[in-house]
Amino acid sequence: MDKNFALFSGSSNPSLAEEMAKFLDVKLGQVELKRFVDGENYVNYSESVRGLDIYIVQSTCNPQNDNIMELLIMIDAAKRAAAERITCVIPYYGYGKQDRKINDREPITAKLVAKLLGSAGAEKVLTMDLHSDQVQGFFDIRSDFLYASGPLMNYFTKKHGNKNLIVVAPDVGASKRARAYAKILGTEIAIIDKRRPRQNQSIVMNLVGDVSGKTALLVDDEINTGGTLVNAAEALLKNGAKEVYAIGSHGVFAGDALEKLEKSPIKEVIVTNSIPMKRKSSKIMVVSVAPLMAEAIKRMHENKSISKMLHQ
Numbered sequence: 001m002d003k004n005f006a007l008f009s010g011s012s013n014p015s016l017a018e019e020m021a022k023f024l025d026v027k028l029g030q031v032e033l034k035r036f037v038d039g040e041n042y043v044n045y046s047e048s049v050r051g052l053d054i055y056i057v058q059s060t061c062n063p064q065n066d067n068i069m070e071l072l073i074m075i076d077a078a079k080r081a082a083a084e085r086i087t088c089v090i091p092y093y094g095y096g097k098q099d100r101k102i103n104d105r106e107p108i109t110a111k112l113v114a115k116l117l118g119s120a121g122a123e124k125v126l127t128m129d130l131h132s133d134q135v136q137g138f139f140d141i142r143s144d145f146l147y148a149s150g151p152l153m154n155y156f157t158k159k160h161g162n163k164n165l166i167v168v169a170p171d172v173g174a175s176k177r178a179r180a181y182a183k184i185l186g187t188e189i190a191i192i193d194k195r196r197p198r199q200n201q202s203i204v205m206n207l208v209g210d211v212s213g214k215t216a217l218l219v220d221d222e223i224n225t226g227g228t229l230v231n232a233a234e235a236l237l238k239n240g241a242k243e244v245y246a247i248g249s250h251g252v253f254a255g256d257a258l259e260k261l262e263k264s265p266i267k268e269v270i271v272t273n274s275i276p277m278k279r280k281s282s283k284i285m286v287v288s289v290a291p292l293m294a295e296a297i298k299r300m301h302e303n304k305s306i307s308k309m310l311h312q
């Protein structure tokens with residue numbers, strides 16, 4: 001990387017940022033991130049960023065509000081220190097699920113966060129596997145979107161192959177993602193009709209497609225409470241599937257999700273390191289997206305095509 005480039009990390013996912021730095025063959029920039037006694041964030045770049053094209057890595061995962069605020073303050077500090085261009089690298093885009101109003105008088109937080117990043121002074125955003133594609137349109141600044149399907153499928157097929165496989169969307173919203181996986185893996189898809197009677201609770205209503213005797217691979221954007229995947233796996237086995245695996249691009253693992261998945265009939269759950277795992281679990285395999293994100297950062301800095309890289 002040339003002298004105009006610098007990579008910094010917020011405090012949400014330093015190990016992923018460190019891995020990206022290794023792939024880019026650079027040292028992570030030094031920045032002081034701390035809290036005042038009253039809880040307010042303090043940010044101070046320990047080196048000059050004047051005239052630089054800087055990239056700030058921050059997943060806006062739990063604690064979402066703290067991580068978003070820290071990112072905004074990092075952008076502000078860099079802007080005031082005369083950085084030439086600021087790019088937010090957000091492996092996991094928190095608040096992205098509230099992307100439309102379902103009930104009256106609700107917010108659209110996915111849009112609000114996008115607006116805040118631009119208002120703070122970011123010129124570009126790089127993120128991965130958004131909850132829905134429509135969120136792309138919420139950014140008024142330049143933005144690039146990556147898909148973790150490459151590294152995730154690579155891991156899955158190397159270990160399990162694609163014989164007798166069927167890709168399953170755990171809800172209708174995931175069917176586009178499932179189709180994309182199935183196209184590359186050369187398999188059929190099945191779709192589960194999921195309903196949410198209330199927040200964080202899901203029930204399986206119907207299954208569209210024939211899974212009998214098949215190895216089912218559930219694919220979803222994120223695993224939150226784990227309810228969607230566990231219920232889907234049980235329904236698949238009831239409908240004759242031989243075994244069930246699951247891919248979730250982002251391992252949120254809220255509440256007792258890990259225990260739930262541990263006890264579930266799912267054989268292996270594969271996620272990326274977009275969110276650092278707080279606890280280990282024998283069933284969870286974490287695939288790194290550092291090479292994918294690092295290559296995208298390099299191309300952004302050098303103004304080279306990212307779509308070419310994704311289609312390779």
Ligand code: R5P
Pocket residue numbers: 131170171173174200202220221222223224225226227228229
């Ligand atoms: C929902 O529409 C998303 O795509 C995921 O299916 C959902 O966030 C998973 O949540 P949970 O693990 O709590 O069922």
